[in-house]
Amino acid sequence: MDPLEDVLTLLEPRGRLSASLVAGGRWGLRFDAPPGVKFNAVRRGSCLLEVAGAAEPHDGEDRPAPIELAEGDCYLLTRRRPFTLRSDPAAEPVDAGAVFARAEDGLARVGRGEETYLIGGGFTFGTRAQELLLDRLPPVVHLPAATPHAEAVRWALGEIDRELTRRPAAATLVAEHLAVVMLVHVLRLYLAREPRAVSGWLAGLRDPVVAAALTALHREPARPWTVAELAGAASVSRSTLAARFKATVGQGPLEYLTRWRIELAARRLRESGGGAATLATIAHAVGYGSESALSVAFKRVVGMSPGDYRRQRPAR
Known part of the structure; x- marks a missing residue:
């Protein structure tokens, strides 16, 4: 996608x-x-x-x-x-x-x-x-x-x-x-x-370099991306990608990746309100090696643990 x-x-x-x-x-x-x-x-x-x-x-x-x-x-x-x-x-x-x-x-x-x-x-x-x-x-x-x-x-x-x-x-x-x-x-x-x-990631779609990096991230969000790999996908240097991504989107490419992974994890948590999917399963699906790694990132972005989020967010 x-x-x-x-x-x-x-x-x-x-x-x-x-x-x-x-x-x-x-x-x-x-x-x-x-x-x-x-x-x-x-x-x-x-x-x-x-x-x-x-x-x-x-x-x-x-x-x-x-x-x-x-x-x-x-x-x-x-x-x-x-x-x-x-x-x-x-x-x-x-x-x-x-x-x-x-x-x-x-x-x-x-x-x-x-x-x-x-x-x-x-x-x-x-x-x-x-x-x-x-x-x-x-x-x-x-x-x-x-x-x-x-x-x-x-x-x-x-x-x-x-x-x-x-x-x-x-x-x-x-x-x-x-x-x-x-x-x-x-x-x-x-x-x-x-x-x-427009602003944020929408603005990034209008920059061919940033758009190439965004497309790569969205195509494989669970991949352990590095800035160098994303720069290669966009055919530019690491410094060029980092500067253009930050100037256009308002955050660095790996920070954007973290937030997008958390959005994907949050959707899975909402959809499995009854707990059918374990946190470990969700963590691996969105690119984290363990439940604890997901929990740390999730709490930093959302402000609460994945478990608390699932209990407070009924499935749509």
Whole structure:
């Protein structure tokens, strides 16, 4: 697996769809902070998005500068922050909860007319999503329709729209899986389009030297890697790899390896809440020679012993 696939597999993203929105004329909706990652896609028309705390106040006003959403655009909200959608800057928003509570046949309506149409939903993740992925992204990930190579995102959105509109058998299930496909494509394209907007291991994927080392670590996390071996995998010197890895990811390659091994061990502990897998078995699986070696590393990274972690973390 590559690092992005590894992390997403660990986090088990699941899509969920909400009612679609039809709007017209002058309109505005004020949303409470979503419980998780939120997405919307503009299938027809245009509107403005404002996310609390995601930008500096606009023109001396308290509210943030709006993001213009055109037909075909989509966005992810990676933080739990209130946000507003509106037709124009002067439109006064109403409570979105009340509008969506009146939705019929999967459609919520606001304003007068149907010139704007949005589909949306959200994503839930397993444990550790905030630190491993979401904190590495900006509060708003905006992907304009004109982004080069965005055909895959448009395809996924079109298929979601068709499933929700035509409602064939198992439409919701298919649409929710398609939403996860869309998420992967959005992340891929955003990394290519805005590499400086991400941090940590995500930023490392944009550096060919660091990406080669990350790929090697993720391919064989249990291997007793040395910096020299990783440098060889990246075809650079040890000093070059160490400097570029630290500057990009924020930690050295072996420190990153330790933390990734602990993430893998933590997943196994969560999945074996009843104790089916022994700590020794888990230790060897993630690259530690003994249960005690894993325990020392685990406590240093997580702040508690593997046994305490397993007792406190029910399996998902």
